Amino acid sequence: MYRLASTLALLLASTTAVAQPAFDPARITADVRTLSSDAFEGRGPATPAETRTVAYIVRQMQAAGLQPGGTPDASGKRGWTQDVPLLRSEITGTPTLGMTIAGTATPLTQGTQIAVRAALTGQKQVAIQNAPLVFVGYGVAASERNWDDFNGQDLKGKIAVVLINDPDFETGQGDFGGKAMTYYGRWTYKYEEAARRGAAGILIVHETAPASYGWATVKNSNTNTMFDIVRTNPTSSHTAMEGWIQRDLAVQLFKASGLDFDAEKAKAQTRGFRPVPLKATFTARYAVDAKVITSKNVLGRLPGTTHPDDTVIYSAHWDHLGIGQPDAKGDRIYNGAVDNATGVAALLELGRAYAKAPRTARSVVFLAVTAEEKGLLGSEYYAANPVYPLGQTVGVLNMDSMAVTGPAHDFGISGSAKLGLLDMLTAEGTKRNRRFSPEPHPEAGSFYRSDHFPMAKRGVPAISFDGGSDLVEGGAARGEALSRAYVQDRYHQPADEWSPDWNLAGMTADLDLLYAVGHDLASGTAWPNWSTDSEFRAERDKTAAQRR
Incomplete structure (x- = not known):
């Protein structure tokens, strides 16, 4: 010590x-x-x-x-x-959420398969129509570790699908401190990086072990009233849509795209990973009281x-x-x-x-x-x-x-x-x-x-x-x-x-x-x-x- x-x-x-x-x-x-x-x-x-x-x-x-x-007043x-x-931002009414997976329309229920947060960009409405989904591994860009999950992928108009925690969480060995989470593993970082990349939104795949809590915590923490500090340029820190999806839904997405979820996750744990477009699109419509x-x-x-x-x-x-x-x-x-x-x-x-x-x-x-x-x-x-x-x-x-x-x-x-x-x-x-x-x-x-x-x-x-x-x-x-x-x-x-x-x-x-x-x-x-x-x-x- x-x-x-x-x-x-x-x-x-x-x-x-x-x-x-x-x-x-x-x-x-x-x-x-x-x-x-x-x-x-x-x-x-x-x-x-x-x-x-x-x-x-x-x-x-x-x-x-x-x-x-x-804080002292004018007199001290x-x-x-x-x-x-x-x-302060809150979704009003019931959000309309869905995916088209390999050509099949799949409605999603807030809090069940998905948990989206009220937009923290200050906007009053979120309207995303058939935005393509792209798997970008752990969503990490760490130049000091010679690591870039994005590899030039243009995310404008697209939804980033990312894994929670760091690339070496499961193996316990690698460039990110082994089991100890770095800031790159936090969902806050992943939201910020997606915003910096100009994505239309981001969906984090929930798994209990790397998240360190179950789906109930994700649902309860994300489907109520949201807050943020007042920012001069909020879109530099937040995308319009930020949320989580259940692992089962992610497995379904990957399977419909001809991919194995666990195999792709293993690839994402290596420096040679490249983003993978999924055969799915995402739609969301909801009003926001901000x-x-x-x-x-x-x-x-x-x-x-x-x-x-x-x-x-x-x-x-x-x-x-x-x-x-x-x-x-x-x-x-x-x-x-x-x-x-x-x-x-x-x-x-x-x-x-x-x-x-x-x-x-x-x-x-x-x-x-x-x-x-x-x-x-x-x-x-x-x-x-x-x-x-x-x-x-x-x-x-x-x-x-x-x-x-x-x-x-x-x-x-x-x-x-x-x-x-x-x-x-x-x-x-x-x-x-x-x-x-x-x-x-x-x-x-x-x-x-x-x-x-x-x-x-x-x-x-x-x-x-x-x-x-x-x-x-x-x-x-x-x-x-x-x-x-x-x-x-x-x-x-x-x-x-x-x-x-x-x-x-x-x-x-x-x-x-x-x-x-x-x-x-x-x-x-x-x-x-x-x-x-x-x-x-x-x-x-x-x-x-x-x-x-």
Whole structure:
């Protein structure tokens, strides 16, 4: 593991010994139960539920003793929020979707064989008529890897059909990091690249293993209201039609084209792959309600005593999917109890602990961001429009989907980043007889799916905490089984609800660890950094002059 200079040096930079606070499972439970109740309607941005959610978080921050940490007004007075302008887009009515496969008209049902998103280009209507389908492998153009799935293919007026994840996901060996997903494997990249190529649309073939979640998650995440940051030229980042198709439909498409799906996928895993036109066309017609709305990030703050311009940030996203397609029981409210009412409850509980303790030398900010479920949009907006300078942001500790299955012998972070902040976390974990475990499923691309990422790519040392899977009760086998069950049965589904069977002892242990690291940073003068070979190191070093 990378050491910034030495973990000891970082820890000795803290000058204030502090007694660890007691974190209250009853308060945490009350916050989670409230935020994930049906009354909060799944905490969808730009809905009445957002107003209730933001008001609740502000009330709890006020009661804890935090100060407003949001955007200052013309007089310099800070409020509790940061306005986040977003493009809100929703399909109105039932979309007409279909393919003509080898001459045979094949209607498609939204949410069943296909899941298309509302256009994020700002247009009010999507009208695609018999657009040719072209298989472009994994949809990757990576010049530094001498890899180009497009090979000169003109996609104008065509629909790109692409595979999810990286070309070496299945083999575990190759130019894209083996099982660990690169950004090229993320669906966000594939959408962006299709737009850069001028495609009329893109369809990603869903397979559970490389996607790391089932079709229910795809359907629920894509067939409801969509959001994006407000872009000057949205068509440079989005095609008019973006969506996913089931693997069975892809197999049918390839067979009708005289191709074997698995054989073509194997070809796509090689540098010699060439795009393959399919004997099929795609048709789509639907209206889109698109408008710019303003959502809110919420910020509470405790100013530092001697270095108030230096900032340590704890973050968590407050939003979830809102009201969407009903499940088998007819439930339409996506409560988001684990994801991420637990993270917000953790943020509030940490705020209470800091407010009761003596003030630290540096400022501490508690940031609840919006629209994570729509593509990390609240954190992306904050990172692009920081309330507190990124060059003087010491580090970010993000919390998403906290532990509800009891204490663990280990802990982790999303991804495999190497940075001094992780060294500090590991050292504090060792004091508590907890070890750091590398991410068990790097193929899921979790590093790119949490709110620390927009800060990390701008150079700020940032991690998204994971409570570990080697459980005190049941070990790693039980932890892995419970994680799989959550992803399959509750993740991005109405069943993600609070349960009286939760064991929050793991969450309170995690808060103890996160508090210790953040407090050391806020009390000292250390500036953790990325490893010298990190892709984020250069961005951080650009702001070195801002740090004393």
